[in-house]
Amino acid sequence: MSTSSTNSAESPAVSGLDYDDTALTLALPGSSADDRKRALHDEHDKPPSPKARAVGWPPVRAYRRNALREEGACKLVKVAVDGAPYLRKVDLAAHGGYEALLRALHGMFAPCLAVRGEGELGSRLVDAATGAEYVPTYEDRDGDWMLVGDVPWKMFVESCKRIRLMKSSEAVNLAPRPSS
Amino acid sequence: MPYFPDEVVEHILGFVSSHRDRDAASLVCHVWYRIEGLTRRSVFISNCYAVRPERVHARFPCLRSLTVKGKPRFADFNLVPAGWGASAEPWVDACARACPGLEELRLKRMVVTDGCLNHLAHSFPNLRSLVLVSCEGFSTDGLATIATNCRFLKELDLQGSQVEFRGRHWLSCFPKPSTSLESLNFACLDGAVSANALESLVARSPNLKSLRLNRAVPTAVLAKILTSAPKLVDLGTGLVAQSNNAGALPSLYSAIQQCTSLNSLSGFWDSPRWITPIIHYICKNLTCLNLSYAPMFRTVDLIGTIHQCQNLQHLWVLDHIGDAGLKVVASSCLELQELRIFPANANVLASTGVTEEGLVAVSSGCRKLNSMLYSCSRMTNSALITVAKNCSRITSFRLHICLHGSVDAVTGQPLDEGFGAIVRSCKGLRRLSMSGLLTDSVFLYIGMYAERLETLSVAFAGDSDDGMIYVLNGCKNLRKLEIRNCPFGNTALLAGTHRYEAMRSLWMSSCDITLGGCRSLAAAMPGLNVEVISQADGGANDAKKVEKLYVYRTLAGPRDDAPGFVSAL
Numbered sequence: 001m002s003t004s005s006t007n008s009a010e011s012p013a014v015s016g017l018d019y020d021d022t023a024l025t026l027a028l029p030g031s032s033a034d035d036r037k038r039a040l041h042d043e044h045d046k047p048p049s050p051k052a053r054a055v056g057w058p059p060v061r062a063y064r065r066n067a068l069r070e071e072g073a074c075k076l077v078k079v080a081v082d083g084a085p086y087l088r089k090v091d092l093a094a095h096g097g098y099e100a101l102l103r104a105l106h107g108m109f110a111p112c113l114a115v116r117g118e119g120e121l122g123s124r125l126v127d128a129a130t131g132a133e134y135v136p137t138y139e140d141r142d143g144d145w146m147l148v149g150d151v152p153w154k155m156f157v158e159s160c161k162r163i164r165l166m167k168s169s170e171a172v173n174l175a176p177r178p179s180s
Numbered sequence: 181m182p183y184f185p186d187e188v189v190e191h192i193l194g195f196v197s198s199h200r201d202r203d204a205a206s207l208v209c210h211v212w213y214r215i216e217g218l219t220r221r222s223v224f225i226s227n228c229y230a231v232r233p234e235r236v237h238a239r240f241p242c243l244r245s246l247t248v249k250g251k252p253r254f255a256d257f258n259l260v261p262a263g264w265g266a267s268a269e270p271w272v273d274a275c276a277r278a279c280p281g282l283e284e285l286r287l288k289r290m291v292v293t294d295g296c297l298n299h300l301a302h303s304f305p306n307l308r309s310l311v312l313v314s315c316e317g318f319s320t321d322g323l324a325t326i327a328t329n330c331r332f333l334k335e336l337d338l339q340g341s342q343v344e345f346r347g348r349h350w351l352s353c354f355p356k357p358s359t360s361l362e363s364l365n366f367a368c369l370d371g372a373v374s375a376n377a378l379e380s381l382v383a384r385s386p387n388l389k390s391l392r393l394n395r396a397v398p399t400a401v402l403a404k405i406l407t408s409a410p411k412l413v414d415l416g417t418g419l420v421a422q423s424n425n426a427g428a429l430p431s432l433y434s435a436i437q438q439c440t441s442l443n444s445l446s447g448f449w450d451s452p453r454w455i456t457p458i459i460h461y462i463c464k465n466l467t468c469l470n471l472s473y474a475p476m477f478r479t480v481d482l483i484g485t486i487h488q489c490q491n492l493q494h495l496w497v498l499d500h501i502g503d504a505g506l507k508v509v510a511s512s513c514l515e516l517q518e519l520r521i522f523p524a525n526a527n528v529l530a531s532t533g534v535t536e537e538g539l540v541a542v543s544s545g546c547r548k549l550n551s552m553l554y555s556c557s558r559m560t561n562s563a564l565i566t567v568a569k570n571c572s573r574i575t576s577f578r579l580h581i582c583l584h585g586s587v588d589a590v591t592g593q594p595l596d597e598g599f600g601a602i603v604r605s606c607k608g609l610r611r612l613s614m615s616g617l618l619t620d621s622v623f624l625y626i627g628m629y630a631e632r633l634e635t636l637s638v639a640f641a642g643d644s645d646d647g648m649i650y651v652l653n654g655c656k657n658l659r660k661l662e663i664r665n666c667p668f669g670n671t672a673l674l675a676g677t678h679r680y681e682a683m684r685s686l687w688m689s690s691c692d693i694t695l696g697g698c699r700s701l702a703a704a705m706p707g708l709n710v711e712v713i714s715q716a717d718g719g720a721n722d723a724k725k726v727e728k729l730y731v732y733r734t735l736a737g738p739r740d741d742a743p744g745f746v747s748a749l
Contacts (some may be wrong), residue, residue: 018344055258056259057639057640058259058523058580059257059580059639060257060522061256061257061340063314063342064522065450067473068475068524068525094450096370096371097371099371100395100396103383116613
């Protein structure tokens, strides 16, 4: 298992988010109560600065905002699959959750992976030839290899640096996926 | 009149279906009021807190169809905190007791829990139609209960709702060996869908006419569904893309060609651009096309498709259709009645999408246009004046210039004259939403000319209280007034004291009103609920600025379910 020497204080160059931005609030990321006051003043004093944002403006329904991709917000991470000849990159920000990500990974490595399981537990990735299961793992900011799926999605997107689909025979040190 | 038999009145009123006409009929005399109440089958409650559910059932004991709306519209833009209210429970409760024969329930912007859906499922065996628009609070478990117990369900529509994903089993719960389903919309559902369950459901729903799938439904499954339901009229696709099933796309292409009744298309999600030719097979018949959730389609793809849709009446697209694309719309889609342009990047303030040119082009080409939602990066007065001249039939006009306070892009002037022309020319205008730099003048025009206006949305506009006062004095048919970030204070608020009872509601946020002003309004008008939403503790003195105010007429008195941050004055 390779570990990279990471400086845990270094924030990912790609995303630029910090934990505050992933905290659940009702405002747009980056906006604050000050924006409203600034917007009001701007209206009277000078043309509004291009950066001035207000909560809920432009008036796009939250449902639609969630459905459309945010331009520039892209979290590309490398994906390695044990036994595959080359790595791929996947954009975590483009997916809404773990299900979608697993489906995307399956799509990328389709010749060697199959998706098994129609049950409520969600998809698992298996080697199409041998039936051996792949365990999705990721390296987080601290350089530790973690099992995908334990933390809330947003936190995962924020902290994931790269993904490795590990053959389950190797994943002896990680806790088994809880079945419920 | 005293010898006019009740049965005759009843018979005549049976032909009257519009709510407004029935409301008018009920005001004629006590006899008509009573008869109308006994015969009304479909009731529309535009504000769930305006009246108690029990009262509705007492007046309309024979109702079969109930529509209730909850949260104020600005909740869509995150301006209403979570936990505000609009629970569907009291309505379902009252209905279950008074009206177990309910056939249709439509809720908008309400909180519906799984418990509530459970109650629904077990109380209304005759339920034909359940429509939950922009609702929240329930999960796929709740859907499973509905599917299992409402054996005669014809319509299940979850448009825009937030549904918690708890498993795929709900689709298998619909009745066997066959269902009565005519319309199923779960496009908003996040989470996977069981392919087998979906295919089996479609195969055993012979009456299915409208089907809107969510993103997770893959191409192969869509192909199978279309093959087994070629009579579909309205389709919302899943993600259409290359899959590792090589036969999926060709079979989708051939399946869609068999769907000769298909006239409405939506979905696509992140489908890649090269699948747009698939739409060409059905272009000739399309009357509704919604590509506003397909950010990967580029201008050239959109143009190629729309150019062939000569019968289009409703078009929803993203702004990267560009002015060039809109010019093609103007020359190809002469039957167009409704156009909605949404920003492809809602979080980017200076988009390069469409400008005033596209708007003018569409207004000159599509003379049947009556409803527009236009999100653009710039606008001019002259363009708006041209639009006003070309499309005097417009009933709904919503213009969202992404940078608030934008001036006329050519002259640098406020956009008062442009909107003034719109209200002057479009005599039937019922709904108006404005943006850009606007002074009190535009409100003067609105007050003077917008006689039919019912809904007005204003943001970052006006100079002084006069603006709001002009509107309150002028627009006799105003029902909903939504204001944010405008310099309107207590004088403006109180100027409408005697108007608000004739209106459905007033919303004011980030304006200059104070607690004292709101208290005066509340004291003067006991028939109104004057509610202040505030999440900061700042003391309760009269001079305190009110961040969010929601005023509405009500017969129900102050809310008994108001959370801590909502104060009824």
